[in-house]
Amino acid sequence: MSRSTARPRRKLNQYVVVLVGLALLGGLYTALAPRTTAQEEPQQGSSDQSLAVKAGRDLYLQGCSTCHGLNLQGGAGGPSLIGVGEASVVFQVESGRMPLANGTVQAPRKDPKYTIAQVDQLAAYIQANGGGPTLPEGSLTDGDLQEGGELFRLNCASCHNFAGSGGALTYGKYAPELAPASARVIYSAMQSGPESMPRFGDGQLSVEEKKAITYYVRYITTATQPGGNDLGKYGPVPEGLVMWLAGIGGLVVMTLWIGNRA
């Protein structure tokens, strides 16, 4: 081999060594350097959303992680929250059922511990980790009131009473009264199916139908009662009781008065 051909080859070898070294260095850096956290992936969306997720994570770690685990995996006290979705968070937290005060057969409705904004942040955090049922955009109390009433009586009234007054289930469980529930809580309950309640997915009741039901429930629980006292809207039992005690009792008193001598 001539020298003239040997020199360029040596030079080429040097380049290759440098390139391999650089590649190794880069690979090592990408392998060993601190990775960005998975939670920051939704940064592709709006920055508001990522801020909400971050704030929700802080709220979660502070208030919920004791029972539900630092990574939503669940624990001794609470179930895993991966995949429950924002609907579940809105229902449980906005109605005050979570955080749970003490273990009972069913989580009771309480004064909410978080503001609506904080509920949204928590919901964003849970939704960002595993997804799940969501709430639709726009007003939730919308649609055909009459259709909402039909669907309510068909799907909801068997447990929650025809006027949303609630009712008893088995072994101490109960279907709660619907009057204190906000539209978001009503919709998210249908969407997530909390505790004993069946879940009504979008394939069974469309978004429009669920909005109509929510509208109807808000309507009957907030409408005025021009007929006077509704006696809890429990139907014929309390009404009959009042008639027997007050009505017939009053008649007996009147009869005694008329029959008595002056």
Add this chain to the structure above:
Amino acid sequence: MSTPDDPTANATPTTSTGGQQPTSTPHGGQTAAEASPSIRERLRNPGVQSSGGDTRGSDLTAGDFRQTDSRSELHAHGRDERQLSQSTPPVEQPIDRQVDAFELGRQARAERVVAALFLLSLLGTIGFVLVYFLWDFAFDDPDHVLYTPLLGITMALALTGIGAGAVVWAKNLMDDEETTQERYPFGSSPEDRAATGTALKAGLAETQLPRRKLLRNTLLLSGGALAVLPVPFLFGLGPYQNKEAKLATTGWQPGVRLIRKNGSPVNRDDLTLGAVESVFPDVPRGTKLADSAALLIRMRPEDLTVREGREDWSLDGYVCYSAICTHLGCPVKLYEQQTHNLLCPCHQSTFSADNAAEVIFGPAARPLPQLAISVDDEGYFIARGDFSEPVGPSYWERTS
């Protein structure tokens, strides 16, 4: 007091004691009708004091106790016979309300109360009319919540004002003498009875029935045959075989789709885990058939205990039961998705939806009938046949 033309007086003609002057003669057989004067009599002779009260079954005489007014008479009714016979006769105390100053004041007060109650009724009527015509009522306006209750209250004032006034009036101002109204003798007078009998006999003679034997016999024959006419109605109540078929079958048939109340078929992808759907058979008037209502439930397939012989009745955790309680026929639609309990709201019968709807609590004696389901080519649920057994409460002709 008996009068000569009183029929009861004819029965015991010698016991006409009258109420004017009670005698001291023992008088055991006296009847109530004779002892106390009739209301008409009293009205006619207001000064006459009544004699003793009902002495039936007692050996008291009317003169044993002389009463001045019906109040003491009523008082005497309250005692038993022994006490009556031992008690001394009450002293005669005529009450003349007109001279009693206290009584006069009381009556004046009562009069004012009555007038006030009548005026209250007037106020109620005016209020009702004013509320009805002047209040521009709008349903569902929070400002108008009092509209209907106000109508009710004013109407109640208008009615009870007059009623209560009348009662106070009657109790405080009117004479409160107890009177007895005699019952009129039953039956028509002998003259009427005789006249009716004559007319009937004349009518019979007019028909010539006693003479015309042919008419009489054919009439008896056709009338007797008429008695057979209701017999076919008895057959209309049976036969039991049809009844059994009617009670034991529903609208579900093999291949019939499961539809919702609005008529849309249920796809196998429609329900999420833990969902329930009220379903009806896709036959004419299917959603109106009272015995065919069913509940389609979706649970995790591993949660479902499949009975032997029912392996192909459910599908991927989808299971369908009759929604009619086997106790008294209430709708069983209270489903708890965590415990898979199906609860009847009427008497708390609880069925285990994950275990062939076995009864786990309550008065129901039999599990809910299960509907075998499958899916058709388009993925919609279809029934594989009718229910496994008759739906609803037990009945006598039940075979299962």
